[in-house]
Amino acid sequence: MESIATRTRSIVYRTRGQGHGGITRLMSPSDLGESLKPFVFLDLFNMERPLLDAMRAGAGMSIHPHSGIATVTVFTEGRMKFDDPSSGTGTLSYGGVEWMRAGNGVWHGKELTPDDVPRVQGFQLWVALPPELENGEPESRYIESQGMPSAGPARVILGEHAGVRSPVPSPAGMNYLLVTLKAGESWTYQPPAGHSVGWLAVAKGSLEADTVVRAGDMVVFEEGEDAITVQAGPDGDAVFVLASAIPHPHELHLGNYSVHTSAEALQAGEARIEALRQRMVAAGNRRTSTGNVPVFR
Secondary structure: OOOOOOOEOOEEEEEOOEEEOOEEEEEOOOOHHHHHOOEEEEEEEEEEOOHHHHHHOOOOOOOEEEEOEEEEEEEEEOOEEEEEOOOEEEEEOEOOEEEEEOOOOEEEOOOEEEOOOOEEEEEEEEEEOOHHHHOOOOEEEEEOHHHOOEEOOEEEEEOEEOOEEOOOOOOOOEEEEEEEEOOOOEEEEOOOOOOOEEEEEEEEOEEEOOOEEEOOOEEEEOOOOOEEEEEEOOOOOEEEEEEEEOOOOOOOEEOOOEEEOOHHHHHHHHHHHHHHHHHHHHHOOOOOOOOOOOOEO
């Protein structure tokens, strides 16, 4: 009989999402996010020239609002620059992280500017916040690659793994790892107690689990607390993100760019967003000398 210690979780769902330009939407709050909450949204972005040139010139993604969530952007290739009066300046490369807890409302979308590189790749994840944080004060942090700790082949982006804790102030009960395995290398992740939600998404290369998972795939594991074991394919490094969590116990109340736990919290967030919009318009051009526009809180 197979022991609990060696049992591994099976894949129960796979998606390649929907692509638009350099972005592939792998999960939204109205689809997979409902079953994988607190993880409610995931984009894989692959941006090359001329899109990067347009972003440097101030085009590209428009400024837009959020409330009730935190966004986590992690890079797998290339470099992006940040310039924020509250956070200083720096560069985010492989393993570097932008953490933005929107809380009661922010406007953002142009706070990062591509460095002089031919390609930028990474993931943006949204995390649904618990009631005590969803209408709280916003917070942004930019953590450069050298500031993100590792446990074996995994950068610990959120939570704690193998005794290593992330510097990102995320809510308790969730882990999010960026992992690179060399060709043929195996790796096993044992989630903490209660982490019955589990999924991964591959940026580069391929993985072998109970089936082959290729670049661009997101797969969901069966519910449970058993280990997740993967092996990199034979043709090169595999780069992927893996997440686990205690399930978010609240319903999702959705706005255009907001996710809250109740209709009342959503209404408060959207009212704050509108008040911020008026203040932002009055503030005028806030573009910095490095080309970006800091988060408006």
